[in-house]
Amino acid sequence: MKDSFYDQVFEIARLVPKGRVTSYGAIAKALGAGGSARMVGYAMSNAGIAHPKVPAHRVVNSSGLLTGKFHFSPPELMQQLLEQEGIVVENDKIKNFKTVFWNPLEEL
């Protein structure tokens, strides 16, 4: 399962610097998937069993909303990790999302 689409998504997610976040659509475009952002989210479902572990908490939707926070255990862990990295989270969504947003296309 190393050359799978999952590994590609994990690779981008792991490239996200500390204190920064990215969106599913951005990763999808970085992989050339385009509008297949759903696949990115689906791949993240395996982030919990991925090794090394993937900072899925740095990946949010295009609105900066922590949509996948309920997939964490506990769900509040996602916000905790984001705040721990200096990211401001308000109402399960990133406050200065555009400020902490990290574009993989610019790094790649």
Next chain:
DNA sequence: GCAGTGACCTGCA
């Protein structure tokens, strides 16, 4: 091999 599912995004009313 077929069908369903999924942590989304974009467009239109």
Next chain:
DNA sequence: TTGCAGGCCACTG
């Protein structure tokens, strides 16, 4: 401006 619906691709049963 807000809300709803459709579409996209890959993996599992």
